[in-house]
Amino acid sequence: xxxxxxxxxxxxxxxxxxxxxxxxxxxxxxxxxxxxxxxxxxxxxxxxxxxxxxxxxxxxxxxxxxxxxxxxxxxxxxxxxxxxxxxxxxxxxxxxxxxxxxxxxxxxxxxxxxxxxxxxxxxxxxxxxxxxxxxxxxxxxxxxxxxxxxxxxxxxxxxxxxxxxxxxxxxxxxxxxxxxxxxxxxxxxxxxxxxxxxxxxxxxxxxxxxxxxxxxxxxxxxxxxxxxxxxxxxxxxxxxxxxxxxxxxxxxxxxxxxxxxxxxxxxxxxxxxxxxxxxxxxxxxxxxxxxxxxxxxxxxxxxxxxxxxxxxxxxxxxxxxxxxxxxxxxxxxxxx
Numbered sequence: 001x002x003x004x005x006x007x008x009x010x011x012x013x014x015x016x017x018x019x020x021x022x023x024x025x026x027x028x029x030x031x032x033x034x035x036x037x038x039x040x041x042x043x044x045x046x047x048x049x050x051x052x053x054x055x056x057x058x059x060x061x062x063x064x065x066x067x068x069x070x071x072x073x074x075x076x077x078x079x080x081x082x083x084x085x086x087x088x089x090x091x092x093x094x095x096x097x098x099x100x101x102x103x104x105x106x107x108x109x110x111x112x113x114x115x116x117x118x119x120x121x122x123x124x125x126x127x128x129x130x131x132x133x134x135x136x137x138x139x140x141x142x143x144x145x146x147x148x149x150x151x152x153x154x155x156x157x158x159x160x161x162x163x164x165x166x167x168x169x170x171x172x173x174x175x176x177x178x179x180x181x182x183x184x185x186x187x188x189x190x191x192x193x194x195x196x197x198x199x200x201x202x203x204x205x206x207x208x209x210x211x212x213x214x215x216x217x218x219x220x221x222x223x224x225x226x227x228x229x230x231x232x233x234x235x236x237x238x239x240x241x242x243x244x245x246x247x248x249x250x251x252x253x254x255x256x257x258x259x260x261x262x263x264x265x266x267x268x269x270x271x272x273x274x275x276x277x278x279x280x281x282x283x284x285x286x287x288x289x290x291x292x293x294x295x296x297x298x299x300x301x302x303x304x305x306x307x308x309x310x311x312x313x314x315x316x317x318x319x320x321x322x323x324x325x326x327x328x329x330x331x332x333x334x335x336x
Contacts, residue, residue: 034260034296034306035314036226036333042068042245043332045285045319046278053317053334056271059287063317063334070241205275205282214328215286215320216267222330223262223292226250238330239321257299264311265292273317282322283331289315 041064045053049071052062218237225233229250234243253259273285292314295307319332 035262035292035294036223036246037316038249039314039335040068041066041332041334043239043242043319043330043334044069044071045332046071046276046281046283046321048274048276048283048285049332053273053285053287053319056273056287058269058271058289059273059315059317059336061336063336066332066334068245069332203277205277205284207272207275207284211284211328212270212286215270215284215288215318218320218328218330219267219288219290219318220265223265227260227262229253229259236329242330242332254299258296258305259299260294260296263293265290266311268313280324283319284328285317285319285332287315287317287336289313 043066045051049066049069050073052065055062222234222237225231225237226246231243231247231250234246238246268289268291270286270288273287275282275284277283290313291311293307293309293311295304295309297303298305315336317334317336318330319334320328321331322328
């Protein structure tokens, strides 16, 4: 009987360790992804929503598939409707993760004939439990990192919608076009870009220096509007679909009594990945590496609960769209 009870106690202890470690993982992930978009991939790229954008010097790794999009396979991007209530979300949140972990631990305990905390009294020291938690956190974070890299491959984009992403052709460094001279992009400054060759419904599009200036300006303006929780401003900078996701994330911050402040946004390097036209809508997908001061503040006390005044860097792939008589607006964000 002692031989049977010992494995049972080990399993119950491991279950509790997973329950305690899961919230720590959620905190670690959310801490690194507090900026606008929370470090997720969401939005729409027209008929190319389910095809990977071309890699560039700025973003040599494949962009991750969307985990929040209103576009259905075989259709183009919606522009006016709010996000559906059952849209896919990147995570459950800290409390959701905690409850799921505790529920899992409780079920395992019942399956092996004990309660949630049975078997812990037999530990020689609480340090044994803490060591197991640390090990499990490391293993799970490694597994999640591997899973993200796996899902970030180009094969993950295979789907019925849209054609293959544009390949080949010039990829001009955005900072070179703007006169910054950062990075090692190819192509002449101020040149046009005809990166088409995708779906049959799309056509090549020329991107000019004024367009690049608009992209860089949108990068800063979107982060500023997010930081100020200015939804009205976001409506002027992004598609209704993107604003609906931003609104959801801002509401989640309010529920957690925190506010995310992003300041000193600076574009360090950028490359054009694709530019095309679908019907009357223009699209441009640009890889951007930028720095910013990213910190999360408690609403009540004003205390910094995550981040700080030290700038951090991020590399993301942003897609912009434009209709006749209108300016560019943010249509999608993807992680690399």
